[in-house]
Amino acid sequence: MDNTHGLRGGVIISCQAPEDSPLRDPHVMARMAQAAQKAGAVGIRAEGALDIAAIKAACTLPIIGIRKHHYPDSDVYITATTHDVDIVADAGAQIVALDGTDRPRPGGQTLAEVIAHAKQRGLIVMADLSDPAQGPAAVASGADLLGTTLVPETSQDVRPHGPNLRAVEILAKAHPYRLVIGEGRYATPADIAAGMRAGAGAIVVGRAATDTYALAGDFVRAAQATHVPN
Numbered sequence: 001m002d003n004t005h006g007l008r009g010g011v012i013i014s015c016q017a018p019e020d021s022p023l024r025d026p027h028v029m030a031r032m033a034q035a036a037q038k039a040g041a042v043g044i045r046a047e048g049a050l051d052i053a054a055i056k057a058a059c060t061l062p063i064i065g066i067r068k069h070h071y072p073d074s075d076v077y078i079t080a081t082t083h084d085v086d087i088v089a090d091a092g093a094q095i096v097a098l099d100g101t102d103r104p105r106p107g108g109q110t111l112a113e114v115i116a117h118a119k120q121r122g123l124i125v126m127a128d129l130s131d132p133a134q135g136p137a138a139v140a141s142g143a144d145l146l147g148t149t150l151v152p153e154t155s156q157d158v159r160p161h162g163p164n165l166r167a168v169e170i171l172a173k174a175h176p177y178r179l180v181i182g183e184g185r186y187a188t189p190a191d192i193a194a195g196m197r198a199g200a201g202a203i204v205v206g207r208a209a210t211d212t213y214a215l216a217g218d219f220v221r222a223a224q225a226t227h228v229p230n
C-alpha cells in the first residue's frame, strides 16, 4: 500500500508560528493552510493540537502533525513521547513527524516505542533526522517517511543558510523504497528544484513561505545595517 498520502512529487507547507510571533493563532495558521492548498501544495506541516485541529477544519490536505515540547530530561523536542503522539493523533493529523535521532528521549522512551505507538494510533510516521546515518535505525523502528528536518547548517549547504542536499542524496540512495522529504532552509524555487534533483520525494517549506514575522525582520535588519544617515 502506498502510505505517502499523495505527498510524492509535491511541496508541503509548514504553517507554524514561533511563540513570540503575532501570527501565533490557529485561525491565522488555518488561513495559511488554505492559501497553501489553493496554491497547489500537497500537504501541511503543523504544530500543536489547536493549530492541527483548526487546519483540519479549514483545508483538506493531509496534515503532518508535530508537538514541540521541551522536557527537562532530554534535548528531544519534536513529538518526543507517546503522549505527544496522542496529542497529534487526537487533533486529527494523518501523519505524525517525530524526532528520529538517536538522542535519549524523555522518560527513557525509545524511538521504536514511540513509533510503534503512533502506528497503533493509525498514523503514518515521518522521522525527523539530523544525520542520514540515522536512516536505517529509523526504518528498522518503522518510520515510513524520512526527513532532513534536523540536519544542521554545514559548509555542505547549497548556499550559506541553505538546505543540505547531500543529506537528501544519501538518504534517497540508501532508502529507495521510502519517501525522503527534504526539510530545513528551503527558501527559493531553485532550492526546491535542487532538492528534487538530489532525490527528495517531497519538500517542506516553512519560514520562507509562512513566517512573515521573521521575513519582515530580515528586510528591516538589512536596511538598518546598510542605511547611511544624511
Ligand SMILES: CC(=O)N[C@H](C=O)[C@@H](O)[C@H](O)[C@H](O)COP(=O)(O)O
Residues within 6 Å of the ligand: 014, 016, 045, 066, 149, 150, 183, 184, 185, 186, 204, 205, 206, 207, 208
Ligand atoms: C528544526 C525545527 O525545529 N524545525 C521545525 C520543525 O517543524 C520548524 O521550526 C521548521 O520551520 C520546519 O522544519 C521547516 O523548516 P524551514 O522553516 O527552515 O523551512
